[in-house]
Amino acid sequence: MLLYILRRFGVALSVALTVSIVAFLLLHLSGDLALAIAGPEASPAQVEQVRIQYGLDKPLAVQYLDWLAGALHFDFGRSFYFRETVAALVAERMPVTMTLGAIALGLALLVAIPLGVVAAVNRGGWIDRAALVFCVLGQAIPTFWLGLTLILVFAVNLRWLPVSGNATWAHFVMPAIALGWYAVPAVMRLTRNGMLDVLASDYIRTARAKGLRWPTVLFKHALRNAVVPVVALAAVQFGFMLGGSIVVEAVFSMHGLGHLAWEAIGRKDFPVVQAIVLLLASIYIGLTFLADLINAWLDPRIRVA
Amino acid sequence: MALLEVDRLTIDIPTEAGLLHAVGGVSFTLERGETLAIVGESGSGKSLTSLALMDLLPSRAIRKAATLRFDGIDLMAAGERQKEDLRGDRMAMIFQEPMTSLNPAYTIGDQLTEALRRHRTVSAKAARERAVHLLERVGITAAASRLGQYPHQLSGGLRQRVMIAMGLMCEPDLIIADEPTTALDVTIQAQILRLLRDLQQEFGMALILVTHDLGVVARVATKVAVMYAGRLVETGTVREVFGAPSHPYTRGLLRSIPVPGRTRPGEPLGTIPGQVPGLVGDVFGCAFRNRCDHAAEACAGAIPERLLGGNHRMACILETVGSPQ
């Protein structure tokens, strides 16, 4: 078990390192940063001055190592646009996005897992069909359009919820629905298929042969085994949500990481963009690592090796 | 009154090609203390028959019977809750796949005790004690320490013993063992069979043993039912069926296994040429006729079941009752 954890951790760490290189190179190779920062009207001398000021004249490898060394201490330099350090900006915006992501994931799981179980148990029945139709329809709706539609219905017409911002919990309801929406079909399908596989297994027949009541068979014997892959998927989906929050935060004007990234990209504030890319990727890698651990713990075949 | 009465049990399974008549009109009765062996090759419907008794068939299978009665309780009319109360308590089943029949997520102890705790009011401690006692009875050493282990930590033989102990937890009146020894080594097979027979005699249970192994039947069973293509072709006591095998299929089966003292060394064993026919769609007449040496025109018509004396019955138009050799 310890060996398993160590090996997984090694892989996660090396993926994170590679991602940092990719994130770094992506921004440095897509064009002349100095030119981009100085702006199109700057004279060549001004561009050169910017180049030296931001250390862009140094060899790429040196720039990368400087940046990485800083990143390890959460020092991502200063924002070009905001008069703050990148770390302070990120720390300020982070809670909004994490809260939004957590609520969205919670909502998605709360809807998708019971729906998947009910669909599997009533395989081929109307609930199953309706759930599958809902999945296909749901996946076709663009997140930002869903967000706008929610605003129109619940904020403008019904006046139940505030239009935008992130001041109170009520501000989080619609964004969380818009963000969690896309995760529901995937989780529901995985739960449904997992339940179908498990329900057809020999040990479910054994459990029924013992005369156990149907709820015990369903929840103790079936769901416990069917839910294992859902954990990994939930972690992956949470990572996607943090990435996707950029769209939702833009629609609902929530001042989280995604909104910050959008502003920073628009203003060519690259230290901020780099930091957020690295941060989101690291969170994703951390989450998948965590999911591996939870999976190992849930499955005695790995836990008690 | 017999403990188990089965009259004209049929099982149909809808498939894309049409209705599959997996089991067609199986009838038998079983008393306490008796062991019935249902014999047949794979696909003959013997496992489905045993699952049908427990009402554990796959959901799309259609079960019908004129009578299906357990200790006077009409199983065809019983509600789901009533059947759940019977299962695991008064009728138990031992499955043939020890590797997949235990839930990988729970310990042996948990899976052993849950049937007892479901059907009886016992403390966790008492349930564990009973589990340990039964594990010891099925020949598992260090039984107490096994309770905390997970299925993947046990060998196939141990898991099969756990399955048997699991079936015995509530001291059932009827125990159905579906090929309990196929997955095991020959040496363990003999042990498990002896164990089943001893336990059955000790507790006075009725035992249904589903097997394709005639050697097993001769050692353990009191009654035999030979199954072919979803029908019982010959039934009777072990003495009757083995002493005077009458149906051509039974005779073929007996010829194809070596019998100590009867088969001479070096003598070739018999085989039954041909294949089991498909059972999709309407099936008429004797299903064995395309492999039978004695097949006649009349075999395509209705085949009456005839009493050959005692409890010995067979479904064949053949008049001559011969010996296997």
Next chain:
Amino acid sequence: MTAPAPSSALAPAAALEAVPPRRSPTARFLRRAGRNPSFMIGATVLAIIVAMALFAPLITAYDPYDQDIARRLIPPVWHAKGSWEHWLGTDKLGRDYFARLVYGARISLLIGIATVVVSGLIGTALGVAGGYFGGRVDMAIGYVVNVRLALPVVLIALAAAALVGSSLETVILVLGLLLWDRFAVVARSATMQVAHADYIAAARAIGCSTRRIVLSEVMPNILNPLIVVATLEMAHAILLEAALSFLGLGVQPPLPSWGLMIAEGKQFMFFSAWVIAIPGVALASLVLAINLLGDGLRDVTAPENRS
């Protein structure tokens, strides 16, 4: 001794195992596709949208770029103030909304197809290499896929578009370079299944080159699942383009991208909800049609004997 069985006695049993007549693969595909509602609905809707995009000039007389400031934000025909002249209304610059919708279909389809060509080539090449060679090659490719999955797509695409300059070509290139992961995963597992088959061993034994085996033996056998992935990724790319354009870093005005239409309509949506409803419904229908087609294809091309 009874007489040997006459053949007539055996006939019924034999008839039970009758084999259905052999059909050509195309005929079998069409027959199964025709019975698959999801495939049929998806194919029909997609065909309508493709026809609209191809024959746009024949369907609408309006030019999607023609502005008419005097006729701004005319509501669609089902509104009291609407008229058949502009049956889906006009946008904030007085451009015919139906014309923009029809020409916008071209952009969505172009983005979808071009992206899938780029990402499909990258992902399939990586996946087939990993699945065919196995071992260290496979591990290295699995690692690359992990790195790709860790990168947040929308963020990277936005940043890259901002740096290179956002345009239709940039969107295609950026999405193509990002959306290959599923191709790689599916191509890898499909290739692994095929690579151990006997006919591959036979091809190796008679000395076929790796290139030849991959192109003529492996590819045809893994094509079906890859086509299904292609439909799903096409839908994905179309949705992402709309999101990027909505955020202002995708397709640039005055091109009639559906995502852009929603972004431009956003400020008017409180009073004229149809401004965002119309392109939104169009976008959802296109994505839905492609997804349905993909789901249908998966079922239609699945091995026949699966119950």
